[in-house]
Structure formats: C-alpha cells, structure tokens
Amino acid sequence: MVRARLTSVVCAYGALALGACLAAPLIGSTHISLARAFDRSVPFADNVDAQIFFVARMPRVLTGAIVGSTLAAAGVVMQALLGNPLATPFTLGVSTGAALGAVLAITFGSSLAVGVLASVPLASLAGAVVASAIVYALATRPGRPISTMVLLLAGVTLNAFFSALILFVQYAADFTQAYRTIRWLMGDLDVGSFAPIVASLPMVLLSLGIFAFLPRPLNLLSVGADTAATRGVDVGRTQRLAFLSASLATAAAVSLAGPIGFVGIVVPHLVRLMVGVDHRVVLPASALFGAAFLVGCDLVARTVLAPVEVPVGVVTAMVGGPFFLWLLVRKS
Amino acid sequence: MAARQKKLIALAALLCLSFASHASAQVARRVVSLVPNVTEILFAVGAGAQVVGISSYDDFPPETKSLPRVGALLDPDTERIFSLRPDLVIVYGSQGELESQFTRTGIRVYPYRHGGIDDVLQAIRDVARLTGHTADGDRVVRGMQKQFAAIRQRVGGxxxxxxxxxxxxxxxxxxxxxxxxxxxxxxxxxxxxxxxxxxxxxxxxxxxxxxxxxxxxxxxxxxxxxxxxxxxxxxxxxxxxxxxxxxxxxxxxxxxxxxxxxxxxxxxxxxxxxxxxxxxxxxxxxxxx
Incomplete structure (x- = not known):
C-alpha cells in the first residue's frame, strides 16, 4: 500500500523535477539554438550557444536542483528531529556559521584555496562544520538521547552569536566588501562551472544516503521519543544521524550557493499538504519538489527583469509565500 | 510669558543665522574630511595644512598618515570631530543627520555626492573655494581637463x-x-x-x-x-x-x-x-x- 503510493508520488514529483531541469537550460535572457549548442564541428571557443548552455545555464540549473533538494530534505529532517514545524535547515546555526566564514574570507581577502574549492566556498564550509560541531558538542551526552530543547536553544543562541560576529566584521569592512557580503547572504546559483558542483557531490550524496535510512524512525520519533523507544528505535542514534546528515546537507548547499531562504521551510510543508505526513513519502517527495521549486524560482530570477537579475532568495520567498498561504487556506 | 519665550527664540535664531552667515564668508582654517577622495582633493589644491581630521579609510597622500582619524560613513565619531574644533566638515551627502548636527552648532558642512567627472571637477572647485585656494582649484581642474583632452586626442580615430x-x-x-x-x-x-x-x-x-x-x-x-x-x-x-x-x-x-x-x-x-x-x-x- 505504502509502496504503491510511494512509487506513484516519486514518479510524479520525479517527472516534475526532471521536467524543470530539462526545460530550464533552454530558457533564458538570450535565445540559443540547441542544435548549434551540441554541434561538435564548431570549436567550443567559437560556439557562443554552447558556452551559454554548458557554462552559464547547465551548472546553474544543476546547482539549483542540488541545493533545492538538499535544503528541502534537510528541512523535513530538522522539523522531525526538533518536533517543531517552524524548524528550518538554518535553525541550528549551520548557515550562520557558513555566513561568518564567507564574510571573513570576503573581508580579509583570503586567496586560500583547496583543489577546486575557491576561498569563499571553502571558508563557508569550514564555518558550517565548526558551527555544527559546537551545537553537537553542547547538546549530546554519550549514550543518552539528545534533548531537543537544548539542541534548539543552543542552535538559536549560536545563530545570534554568529550574527553578532558577522555584523562586527561587516562594520570593520570597507564599503565594497560589505556590499559583496550582503550579496552573498542573498544566495546565488550562478556558479559558472561544474567544478564547485563536483566538489559538493560527496557531501550531498552521503547526506542523501543517510536520509534514506531515516523515514521509518522519524515517523516513530514524531509520535514521541518514549513510544519510539518501546518500538525498538535507538532514539539517540537516530537523532545523531538526523542532526549530522541534515547539517552536512545544509553545509554543502550553503557553501555552494549561499543561504537561500524559504526552500527549507516552505517546501516540506507544501509537500505535506499534498501527500500527507508519512516521512517515507514526504522525504523523497520534498527532495524532488525542492529541486523543481528552486530551479523554477531561479528561472524567474534570471528572466523576469533581464538583463538585470533578481536574487533567487527574493523569488523563493515571493513565489513560495503566497502559494503556501493559498494552499493553507484551501486545505483548512 | 509665551510671547517672551517666542521673542527669545527669535533672538537666538537670529544670532545663529548671523553667526552662520558670518562663518560662510570666512575661509575654513580647520577642516575635517570624512570622504577619502575629498581629502585627496584638499591636499591637491594646497589645503593640506588646514586638514585636522580624516576618515578611517584615508591612505592618500602619504601626509594623511599622521592625521587623527574620526570614523567614516557609518561610524562618524562626532565627539572627536567636535574636539578638533573644525570650521568645515566634509561629509557624505547621505549623512543628513550628521550634517544638521554640525550646522546647528554653526560649523559649516560640505556634503559630497558621488557622481561623474563633472561632479568631481565641481567638488574640486567648491573645496578649493571654501578653503581659500580658488586659483589652485581652477589650476587642478584645468590640468585634469588638459590631461583628458590629450588622451582623447591620442586615442581618437x-x-x-x-x-x-x-x-x-x-x-x-x-x-x-x-x-x-x-x-x-x-x-x-x-x-x-x-x-x-x-x-x-x-x-x-x-x-x-x-x-x-x-x-x-x-x-x-x-x-x-x-x-x-x-x-x-x-x-x-x-x-x-x-x-x-x-x-x-x-x-x-x-x-x-x-x-x-x-x-x-x-x-x-x-x-x-x-x-x-x-x-x-x-x-x-x-x-x-
């Protein structure tokens, strides 16, 4: 019964995500010819259509799909872990830690780079890891379940603390640096090559792999930790896995594209309104719908005021907000 | 009572006004600049010796190294600026609050606005006039115009x-x-x-x-x-x-x-x-x- 439902939902949402990813690179501020883009007889350096397709649009669409699906799935996991519908992938300080790293790299002009990771993504990844490690160390005791209250408060406090540090660094920065910092905080999918995507893949795949084991224990956990324990769920282990995988997914997404808001909270709720609350269905459906949603929002962001672009985070909130409210009112 | 108060206020306003008009007729002797490129202009028109305070971001000309720093666009240190007893403060055009704070106390303010080359040349003339270096200002402006013309001619065609x-x-x-x-x-x-x-x-x-x-x-x-x-x-x-x-x-x-x-x-x-x-x-x- 669940299996049949899962198959049909995944097929439907998968088709939506695939459709968005296939259509988005064809649409943009300039018209390109697909035949010419794939014409191998023209050298790549002479082929403007191929450049636009493979350098400007494909990496961007793939980044949107990866970031959208990881943030949406991480949102589902965080909401279940914290037992709080207002939880987002950014609630526990991961994104603010990443932002602090990015702000430091921009302000102090670090040119440190490792492999394909440039200084700003590298610094934001380091910030995200440090922030999650602090929260994890504060909220866990060996062999005991995590207190979600402590986890939530530690995360929120760390968020505030890192935000203060960001403001302090920005205050010391000069105008152009402060401006670039603000732009980074709006989020941006225009990565310009496949290298940063490849660099993020191990983290993304690992976290998505862990997510695959989470739906059943998360279902039981959302009924209550005690009930879950009597049904044979190792509550502490599930919580730790959920926290680590969601943090890893968020760190990968934020270091790739900056903190794009709204996806992690609105997509899980949208999907729940459409398919119910069973995590076995909600989690994969959210990942797929998140990909389609962010790719679609970015398409709007880069075409609606072309050649000027709207930051994609603005579009996710402006498109997602009213849509969510409409669905909320219609369902209740 | 109310009438007397009104009279007093009018008198005070009159005093302020006369003080202000008196001040504007004078050449500025002590200048504080919160705008780095205007600091550079001050030195270029020969008013460097009159500069008593600069922004946190100034680094040109080298003579600015030894001058006291009084903040910038976001963090002007008004107390420190007052303590330098300036008679002209150069602020950004968007620092309206700061501007009125100084004009209220009779200190002249030059609000600098970012723009094109013509605005830069006008700022040079204005700053030169306010500091009593009108001729030097004109000379700097003419020099720049000559440079621009020479480059235009060189690359023309x-x-x-x-x-x-x-x-x-x-x-x-x-x-x-x-x-x-x-x-x-x-x-x-x-x-x-x-x-x-x-x-x-x-x-x-x-x-x-x-x-x-x-x-x-x-x-x-x-x-x-x-x-x-x-x-x-x-x-x-x-x-x-x-x-x-x-x-x-x-x-x-x-x-x-x-x-x-x-x-x-x-x-x-x-x-x-x-x-x-x-x-x-x-x-x-x-x-x-």
Whole structure:
C-alpha cells in the first residue's frame, strides 16, 4: 500500500523535477539554438550557444536542483528531529556559521584555496562544520538521547552569536566588501562551472544516503521519543544521524550557493499538504519538489527583469509565500 | 510669558543665522574630511595644512598618515570631530543627520555626492573655494581637463574596443562579479580612454552581470581594477585564469583580460587623469609607442 503510493508520488514529483531541469537550460535572457549548442564541428571557443548552455545555464540549473533538494530534505529532517514545524535547515546555526566564514574570507581577502574549492566556498564550509560541531558538542551526552530543547536553544543562541560576529566584521569592512557580503547572504546559483558542483557531490550524496535510512524512525520519533523507544528505535542514534546528515546537507548547499531562504521551510510543508505526513513519502517527495521549486524560482530570477537579475532568495520567498498561504487556506 | 519665550527664540535664531552667515564668508582654517577622495582633493589644491581630521579609510597622500582619524560613513565619531574644533566638515551627502548636527552648532558642512567627472571637477572647485585656494582649484581642474583632452586626442580615430570594467569579484572564481555600469566617473574615464562600455545602456553605477550576460555581451577587453597592491605573481596568474572558462568571450580568446592595481584607479579625485592614461595604454598600446 505504502509502496504503491510511494512509487506513484516519486514518479510524479520525479517527472516534475526532471521536467524543470530539462526545460530550464533552454530558457533564458538570450535565445540559443540547441542544435548549434551540441554541434561538435564548431570549436567550443567559437560556439557562443554552447558556452551559454554548458557554462552559464547547465551548472546553474544543476546547482539549483542540488541545493533545492538538499535544503528541502534537510528541512523535513530538522522539523522531525526538533518536533517543531517552524524548524528550518538554518535553525541550528549551520548557515550562520557558513555566513561568518564567507564574510571573513570576503573581508580579509583570503586567496586560500583547496583543489577546486575557491576561498569563499571553502571558508563557508569550514564555518558550517565548526558551527555544527559546537551545537553537537553542547547538546549530546554519550549514550543518552539528545534533548531537543537544548539542541534548539543552543542552535538559536549560536545563530545570534554568529550574527553578532558577522555584523562586527561587516562594520570593520570597507564599503565594497560589505556590499559583496550582503550579496552573498542573498544566495546565488550562478556558479559558472561544474567544478564547485563536483566538489559538493560527496557531501550531498552521503547526506542523501543517510536520509534514506531515516523515514521509518522519524515517523516513530514524531509520535514521541518514549513510544519510539518501546518500538525498538535507538532514539539517540537516530537523532545523531538526523542532526549530522541534515547539517552536512545544509553545509554543502550553503557553501555552494549561499543561504537561500524559504526552500527549507516552505517546501516540506507544501509537500505535506499534498501527500500527507508519512516521512517515507514526504522525504523523497520534498527532495524532488525542492529541486523543481528552486530551479523554477531561479528561472524567474534570471528572466523576469533581464538583463538585470533578481536574487533567487527574493523569488523563493515571493513565489513560495503566497502559494503556501493559498494552499493553507484551501486545505483548512 | 509665551510671547517672551517666542521673542527669545527669535533672538537666538537670529544670532545663529548671523553667526552662520558670518562663518560662510570666512575661509575654513580647520577642516575635517570624512570622504577619502575629498581629502585627496584638499591636499591637491594646497589645503593640506588646514586638514585636522580624516576618515578611517584615508591612505592618500602619504601626509594623511599622521592625521587623527574620526570614523567614516557609518561610524562618524562626532565627539572627536567636535574636539578638533573644525570650521568645515566634509561629509557624505547621505549623512543628513550628521550634517544638521554640525550646522546647528554653526560649523559649516560640505556634503559630497558621488557622481561623474563633472561632479568631481565641481567638488574640486567648491573645496578649493571654501578653503581659500580658488586659483589652485581652477589650476587642478584645468590640468585634469588638459590631461583628458590629450588622451582623447591620442586615442581618437582608433577603433574603440567593447570593454567591461570589473570592480569586484570573488577570489579565484567568476562569482559575485561587479562591473561598471553606464553612469559614473569610471564609465566616463573608460570612454575618455577610448573604450566602449559594454554596459553603457545600464543607467546605473554598478551592474552584477551573470555568466550568461558576460558571454552574450562579449567584451573585447576586460579590465579588472583593484584598489590594493598587486598580489604575488602566481596569485595574479590564477586570478587571470579564472576568466578562461568564458572561452568564447573575445577578451579571453585574444588574451585581453587585464588586472590593474592601484588606489588612483578608483578614487574620484585629482588622479583621474592618471587613471584614464592607464586605461588608454591598456586599450590602445599602439598609440603610446
């Protein structure tokens, strides 16, 4: 019964995500010819259509799909872990830690780079890891379940603390640096090559792999930790896995594209309104719908005021907000 | 009682007014500048000795090193400014609150507004007049106009390459690119130096082009201007190589991506002639042989 439902939902949402990813690179501020883009007889350096397709649009669409699906799935996991519908992938300080790293790299002009990771993504990844490690160390005791209250408060406090540090660094920065910092905080999918995507893949795949084991224990956990324990769920282990995988997914997404808001909270709720609350269905459906949603929002962001672009985070909130409210009112 | 109070207020206002008009007739002897490029102008017109306080970001001319610093756009230290007993304070045009704070106490304020080359020349004349160096101001302005005319003549008649002037970018990658738009002094300096701005149609000082926009606009020359000192040569090479992924852009194909370093390139002041000269040499090397 669940299996049949899962198959049909995944097929439907998968088709939506695939459709968005296939259509988005064809649409943009300039018209390109697909035949010419794939014409191998023209050298790549002479082929403007191929450049636009493979350098400007494909990496961007793939980044949107990866970031959208990881943030949406991480949102589902965080909401279940914290037992709080207002939880987002950014609630526990991961994104603010990443932002602090990015702000430091921009302000102090670090040119440190490792492999394909440039200084700003590298610094934001380091910030995200440090922030999650602090929260994890504060909220866990060996062999005991995590207190979600402590986890939530530690995360929120760390968020505030890192935000203060960001403001302090920005205050010391000069105008152009402060401006670039603000732009980074709006989020941006225009990565310009496949290298940063490849660099993020191990983290993304690992976290998505862990997510695959989470739906059943998360279902039981959302009924209550005690009930879950009597049904044979190792509550502490599930919580730790959920926290680590969601943090890893968020760190990968934020270091790739900056903190794009709204996806992690609105997509899980949208999907729940459409398919119910069973995590076995909600989690994969959210990942797929998140990909389609962010790719679609970015398409709007880069075409609606072309050649000027709207930051994609603005579009996710402006498109997602009213849509969510409409669905909320219609369902209740 | 009320009538008397009114009279008193009127008297006080009259006193303030007469004090203010008295002050404006005088030449400023003690100047505080919160705007780095105006500090540079003050020194260029020979008013350097009258400068008693500068912003946190001033680094030119070298004489500014020993001067007290009093904050900048976001954090002006009013107490410290008052303690320097200035009779002229140069602020940003957007610092309205600060402006009224000083005018209330009878200190003259010159609000500086960012704009094009004409605004820079006007600021030079204004600042020179306020500090009693009118003739020097005119001389600086004429000197700059002569420099611009000479560069225009030198590059005149040559084909003008489509040029993108980049003023900011994330290190090591093509992200967060800021480029000069179709208004402002950088745009005008580029036009003087014999380049056609690829974003001339964008009536803003700065634009943030996506990779797609940069491919489509296909600049023939890309000039990155940085305010600091040039980095080590391998870093420089890596930063230049960041552009290589836009292989179809003529500037990249023809090896015409130039990274320039120097505060004068981005300072809207007396060194704009020098900036135009640098850009002209990059755009038209054959004209300077």
């Amino acid at each position: 040559r084909p003008r390459p489509k040029t993108m002037v980049v003023i900011g970018r994330d290190a090591g990658e093509l992200r967060g690119v800021y480029a000069s738009g179709g208004v402002g002094f950088l745009h005008e300096v580029l036009e003087i130096a014999g380049g056609d701005d690829v974003f001339a149609d964008q009536k803003r000082e700065a634009v943030q082009p996506s990779n797609e926009t940069m491919i489509v606009r296909a600049p023939q020359v890309i000039i990155e201007v940085h305010a600091g000192d040039p980095p080590a040569s391998q870093v420089l090479e890596k930063e230049r190589a960041a552009w290589n992924q836009l292989a179809s852009v003529p500037a990249v194909r023809n090896n015409r991506v130039h990274l320039l370093y120097g505060g004068y390139l981005l300072a809207a002041g007396p060194r704009l002639g020098q900036a135009a000269d640098t850009l002209a040499r990059v755009l038209h090397p054959e004209a300077f042989k």
